[in-house]
Amino acid sequence: MCDIISFDEARRILQERPAWFLARPEPYNPAPKRPGQCPICGYPQGTPGFLVADVPVGHPLFGVLIRCPACWNGYLPEYLRKISGLSPTMLNWRLENIVAEDGLQEATRAAWQFIKRPVGWLTLWGSFGTGKTFILACIINALRDRQIAGMYIVAPEFLDRLRATYEPDTPIGFNKLFAQVRDIPVLALDELGQVQATDWANDKLFQLLDYRYRHRLGTVIALHFDPAGKAVPPQFPLRFQAILSRIKEFPVVELSGGDVRGLLRQEAHND
Known part of the structure; x- marks a missing residue:
């Protein structure tokens, strides 16, 4: 024994x-x-x-x-908080803070649907300041309440962390860091369209998203452009068209309201 x-x-x-x-x-x-x-x-x-x-x-x-x-x-609640990638302020963001006049009703409904069944993908797109980051953080927090592991990352920052693993004496290796993000049950990926146009960066993002697509892992993506539109930013090479095509297999929601950052900050502060 x-x-x-x-x-x-x-x-x-x-x-x-x-x-x-x-x-x-x-x-x-x-x-x-x-x-x-x-x-x-x-x-x-x-x-x-x-x-x-x-x-x-x-x-x-x-x-x-x-x-x-x-x-x-x-230990699970503390573990979920630590791996969430959310700042202390973002840990308090909740979908319940959103009111009708915020102009986020459709995105809120889509978020709740994803939370109920966190598999596949959900993509939010809109101009800067329309509440995409807020919704992503709210989804991760709601999943924490349900004891489901989720992680929020900003695409450019994640790539910077991956590059740093090549430095000597790094506290975490490339494979371990990449696997942590790749394998997390739910990933909230912010600012996907803001990555630098390098082959290395595009390859890593493609590997990450292709793996999650093939394994049907819950993934929420925030973009500042319409993935179904004709004008794709130049930093997305031809091979990334496959990712954009897969995005369109799942719900895509536009956040078309104005800048709601000040309102959301006030609501979170009052909560």
Whole structure:
């Protein structure tokens, strides 16, 4: 019978005898975690799960089951907050703050529909300041309430972080960072149209979105241009037309109102 220890005890041992990383038990399943599964161990929610340490034979943790900190210790809410990518202010943004005169009714309805079934894609597009970022953050917060892991990222900032992994002594490697974003059950990708026109950047975004499309992972995208329009910004090469085509397979909502940033900030402050 395997030994079973706590996550904190395993962390202490790993600090004394470093290993690579914590994975899930055999049979090992590298596929993305789905809604309804613990985002840490992959077990069905409500079923206490385990982790194993990816260590060689002879390591003290080899063959030891480690209690998942989310399932056993109530760590999940804090974990979801930390991985959300939201600032302290954005963590308070809620769809309930939106009132009828904001001009965001259609986007709000689409957001609620996505929250109820967070699979496939949803794309929001409109001019700057029309509330796209607000809606994206609200979706991630609503999913946190439902114990579903979601992450908000700004496309140019994410690419900068990926480039930084090539530097020496980086705290996180390229593959691990890319996989964290690629495999998250729900991804809110802001400012997709603002990336620099480089082959490397376009390749990474294509790999990210193509993977999520093939695995039907929940993805919310914000653009400042109409993905169904004829005029595509020059930073999108020909191969990216496939992504724009896939975007159109799912709901696309225009935010056509005026600048609502001041109103939304006031509503969030009053909440």
